[in-house]
Amino acid sequence: MWLSKRFKVAALLTSWAANALCSSSDVGFLSPHKNTTCYPKLNVEELAARLSPHAEIYEPGSDGFIEGTLRWSAYHAPTVSLVVVPRNEEDVAETIKFANEFKSPFFAVNTGHGTITSQRKMRRGIEIWLDELRTVDISEDGKTAVVGGGALTKTVAETLFAAGKQAVTGFCECVGLLGASLGGGLSILQGKHGLAIDQFVSLRTVLADGSITTIDEDSELFWAMKGAGHNFGIVVSATYKIHDVEHQNWAFTAFTYAGEAVEDIFQALNDNFRADQQPADVVIAVAFELLPQVDPENPVIIVLVIQEGKDALDPVFAEVFTNLNPLATQTEIMPFDKLPIVLYANLEAGPCQRVGLNYFRHPQSIKEYNVASQRELYELFTDTIRAVPALNGSQILIDHFPTQGVQAIASESAAYPHRDKNIYFAPTIAYMPDGPELDKEAMKFSSRIREIVHKGTGEDKRSAYVNYAFGDESLPELFGEPWRIERLRELKEKYDPYGRFNFYAPIE
Template identity: 40%
Template sequence: MALITGVTFANEHSVPFLAANGFHGSITTLGKMTHGIEIYLSQSNTVEISPDGKTAKIGGGIRARNLTDALWSVGKQTVTGACECVGYLGPGLGGGHGWLQGHHGLISDQYLSFDVVLANGNLATIDENSELFWGLKGAGHNFGIVTSVTSKIYDVQYPNYAIETIFFSGEKVEEVYQLANELWITNSTAPEGLNHWSYWFIDPTIDPEKGVDTVDPIHTAPFHQLGPIMSQPQSGDYRDLAAWTGISLADGPCQKTGNANPRFPIYLQAYNPQAQKQVYDLFRETTTGPATPFAGSLSMFEGYSQQGVRSFADDASAFAYRSDNLLVAPLLIYPPSKELNEAAQTLGNRMRQVLFEGSGQPTLNTYVNYAYGDETSAAWYGSDSWRQERLAALKKKYDPEERFSFYAPIA
């Protein structure tokens, strides 16, 4: 196998190596690789469905849209990331959020086994009988190159979806997020198919639902009472979700523009409306106008349904943040330069710090797949001492020379 040969060669000659597929993360720790061998997995893009139709063996280089289409063509689906152009497996190695997580859990919760080239060049199959199985599902970038994964798949039960995109002016920030807390975050009766997103940039609040042609007004009517600029309902099927939320293959985030686009993620339990307003004012001030280098930037507020995620125990995998409700990430877009890189780091962390202080949370919890790079290992993988100790022990055993040390390395 060529990949094993490549890893063995790199080890024998002390050459760094890095595997890549869908370019999901833009973390600064990747900059520590100043030379070496890139192993591009794009040709590993097969999908083999088991005879019973309950599992599929999926190549490590497949993109999310390709997997969705392959499964949909035979009436199947599984949890993938929301953006179409990123790899399927990369997000899963960091836990992995997606539209179907309310029903089935995280991307990584679907994994039954991994075929992985370890740091020593050996190919191994890792399943629930291996101690490494736990670590690969949440901190997987640290332990090997996954050539394929066997995942649970499901029948397409509800082909129809609906969305209502509601646009608000900036003066409504506090009211909108206070209402979001009341209707979605603290509402124990919210259905498992209801997801709510908002963007600062085009400012939609997004509610995709499964098995419907319109969004139930119970989820949207209170927002209409706030006086939005406009509202845009749409209906279609699961494959339309990425286009509705601006992350399809044809949309800007999937184009190669040469711009830098770092995120500054934080998990939250709920919105602090006053902190939201403070960050919004800072965002507007620094990203508006012809002189700013950050024009076109956005902030993402992802509220996926959590029922499926919380059906797994907190210690089920290396993913640490099953109890957090919201994934928030200011995303700055600009032409890269040393000066602007430093300015972006300052601005992004400033916005994140306001959200963190407003949350009242004791620790900064971040999504490793969105990480900027200056966060700590505890922020990426959980601050509990037992988590850090378990990951460190796995790292010492399976990658003692830290060959996999470029993407959010375990401390």
């Protein structure tokens, strides 16, 4: 059931009233950086009266509520008492003001792909589901596009490509572009154009007090929004730089190897695709996974190589991996907007489905592979899926990106701290929930991967991309040097002193 301003709302949530209690240990809703443990009775009729005629409010048990609260990972998800679907920025602002008045937490959601465990702190709050804010409008000069806060990567990529344009977007069609961009925004185009945050021209944002503002290079918040934006507001639309499509086609080849090739694969990547060697038009992704049709017992290693503007990989690149004697090779030619199909990241693919699985990620960002560590990872993966078959749908995913466009931007120009890294480990431990013992095994598996990768770097400090974060990372791991964290804390104190946006990698 959905409700709007046009409908009378009568005693919707009487069962909530019984739960409208505050814990005796509550330190107070208005204490800086504290998330409330109050569960107030919400006057839904009043909220509906404040919203535009077509804004929607979903109550628990309705189809809209179920759809709106369904997440990619079921593990440590936020709990929601009400889902609001705004139709414009004023609806977002009014919902925040309403939540503040009723001392209710709130949480913005695009497609629900965030897995960081800090989200579980949002208890019985209002979800602001940006599903209807999906517009993509190209400027007359063709240099920018205004992208709605709820726009999917698929929507943006296909709309722009049809107009001969492209934006710095990620692989996965089902992820919301803005949510991913606020943490940095990795992309197959970053070698040429930089990260997604480097494309921001301005951000139309609702702040913690419900005020609406435009954040651009003249705003002190612009720096913080580029890498830590989840902490400062809800972006209802963003003006992005867009680029002409230079080449229609991309060459794609997938090489599949048996476990015996681990050392050869990663030595070849070190020898041929270091950050200072990898061409801006070549992107590599690596996956350890179990493919029963290839080997029912042992994981394989898949190396995906993508090159822009080619009908086939340049021989110099193809030979690197062909010489390692792959078990199988798959070659395709795809336009930019269809690459997610061959990458198995399109909207219809299994990884995009929200079917109640738990996903764990303990990421690491590095500069070079430790070959011995890669062997240790392979053995860990093999031993784990044999001992715990419920985890055999897991993968160790590695994004290996070019850096020219990323490093052309001054590191101090944005809160994002990892411009010196080009390899992103994103282990994805996937399983159907089946009790705490399986959770413990998944946690052990995931965290052990992180330990092995970090040890192999020889560095004292770990480094993690915030969009892949698990939730137990320190602020230096996510946001870098002390000066960055100090600056972020100062801005947090100024713009969100009560921690209203403390549910995604909070700066506390």
